Amino acid sequence: MQRILSFEQTPALLVPLRFMLTAPLFALLAAALMFWSGPDMLASRWLPATLAFTHLLTIGFLSMTMVGALIQILQVVAGIEIARPRLTAAIVHTTLAVGCILLSLAFLRSEAMLFRLALACLGTGFLWLLAACGIGVWRDAQPTATVTAIRFSLAGLAVALSLGVTAASAFAWPLALPLIELTNLHAAWGLLAWVGLLTIGVAYQVVPMFQVTPVYPVFMTRWLSWAILAGLCSWSASRLFPAPVSGWLADLASLALCAAFLGFGVQTLRLLAQRKRPPDATTQFWRTSLLCLIASALLWLAGEWMPAAANAAWLPISVGALFIVGFGCTVVNGMLYKIVPFLIWYHLQHQLASQGRKAPNVRQIITDRAASRQFQVQFCAIVLMTAAPIWPEMLARLAALAFGISACWLGINLAHAAGIYRTALAEPAPGERRAPVTL
Incomplete structure (x- = not known):
């Protein structure tokens, strides 16, 4: 069910809007980088230009807009009052914007100091966001389907941030780390948990509200977020087991994750058809x-x-x-x-x-x-x-x-x-x- 909205708790317009107005600039930067790099950028996902392009979109465009929407939704939909939302928005917005640019330059120039500065900015921004939003979400919010999805998406962001900081530390300092494994885990938690679960949680509210559709089925809203979280945990844990256990556990988790997202996609298309x-x-x-x-x-x-x-x-x-x-x-x-x-x-x-x-x-x-x-x-x-x-x-x-x-x-x-x-x-x-x- 949709929660009754509390518009009297809506933050000042600049709080969410600053994120949303900035985001297209990062998408434009990503497009410019791709145009400048040309075909070479598509040879591998591990190339510096490809990594810079990816983070311009995932941090600069997706995370920017998602943070703005999250601050708005938590207060209006979940009834959670974020302490000093103007200050939180200003600090998170500035650190994410500067950190995203620094990280992209760090990949392109392969300079350790740029990685250190980027880690400081992005770590500050995301940790401030998690502190400002996470406490209220886990302590004060009613466990609706949207709130559950937001809780898990913030947990996914914390995991993705930890993995990303660890992987980037190998570029900032001479550390011997399993970069490919860390990067794959970082990408999975960042995309499937942070982006995917937050989109699903927001969709529970905005699709019926703005698209004027029926609400999502109760069974889906009750179990989908749990299924995605369980699938991600199982897929990550499969790395700890020897073969062949790791193989079949990873395959089973992959199947569960794909089924969960396929179910969300098909069901939302059905609602839009109505x-x-x-x-x-x-x-x-x-x-x-x-x-x-x-x-x-x-x-x-x-x-x-x-x-x-x-x-x-x-x-x-x-x-x-x-x-x-x-x-x-x-x-x-x-x-x-x-x-x-x-x-x-x-x-x-x-x-x-x-x-x-x-x-x-x-x-x-x-x-x-x-x-x-x-x-x-x-x-x-x-x-x-x-x-x-x-x-x-x-x-x-x-x-x-x-x-x-x-x-x-x-x-x-x-x-x-x-x-x-x-x-x-x-x-x-x-x-x-x-x-x-x-x-």
């Missing part, structure tokens, strides 16, 4: 992202169980493109087109009511036409990003160009929405003079 209104641009973002989630899960299984697919050099990069760009970036993109206009409308409605003025309609803040045009470019970018590892010479720079245009277009649409907010507040009431305002 939407009570005609589909809009955000519906297309959701459907495309879910299809990419399903495709990435099936392709991952093929790589795990089929020797011919496992030996294909392009497969892990295409799986990553489907999950990170196709699923993660696209579903976040679609949610931004609902969350940002709604927040701007809500804050304007309250601030203009005392003057007897009305806020612009939500659909006027970011029009469906503007979102639909950007979706078309995003869809092309997904197709090209997925196919580029197979035909890198032909498609690498074309994919980067399409993705860069999509990111730039998203940023323009969000900046336009923020401009509507500033303009509406700056307009004086009859007989009143008013200075320009900021967010």
Whole structure:
């Protein structure tokens, strides 16, 4: 069931919006890096440019928007009051932004000092976030389906952060560590727990609310988060056992994880098919992202169980493109087109009511036409990003160009929405003079 929303606890607009307005810049940087690197970047997932590109998206785009949404949702949906949300937002936003850039430069330049600075910034930002949100989530929140998913996603973030810091320490200091194993675990917990579970928890609330669908089945909301967490723990623990136990445990865990995400994707597509209104641009973002989630899960299984697919050099990069760009970036993109206009409308409605003025309609803040045009470019970018590892010479720079245009277009649409907010507040009431305002 959806929880009754407590909008009186909503934080100041700048608290979530600063994350959401910044995120497209990092996607644009990632696209520029891919265009500059060209086909060489797609030769392996272990190349410096590939690692920099991945973290520009996972930290700079996905984590940025997810942190902004998390701070908003915890107070409105879960009723958790985050201590000093403005200070928390300012510190987390700054450290993540600076740390992401430093980490990307560290990969590209292979400089130990840059890795140390990046670890300091990212460690500070994520630890502050975990402290600010984690205590209330585990101590004060009612155990709804959304809260459970958020709890597990924050736990996954803590594990991914620990593994990532450990792996990066091998570059910052001369340490002999099993980097490949650490990186695989870091990627699994970061993508499947932090990104995947948080998206699932948010979807329980926003899909019925913004897409006007029936609610998710009780059985799914009760057990899905537990199944994903158990699958991740089992997959990670399989590394501790000797063969052949490690092999069959890893296969069983992989199957369970894929089944869980496939179940979420199929069920959400079914709910969207029962939407009570005609589909809009955000519906297309959701459907495309879910299809990419399903495709990435099936392709991952093929790589795990089929020797011919496992030996294909392009497969892990295409799986990553489907999950990170196709699923993660696209579903976040679609949610931004609902969350940002709604927040701007809500804050304007309250601030203009005392003057007897009305806020612009939500659909006027970011029009469906503007979102639909950007979706078309995003869809092309997904197709090209997925196919580029197979035909890198032909498609690498074309994919980067399409993705860069999509990111730039998203940023323009969000900046336009923020401009509507500033303009509406700056307009004086009859007989009143008013200075320009900021967010």
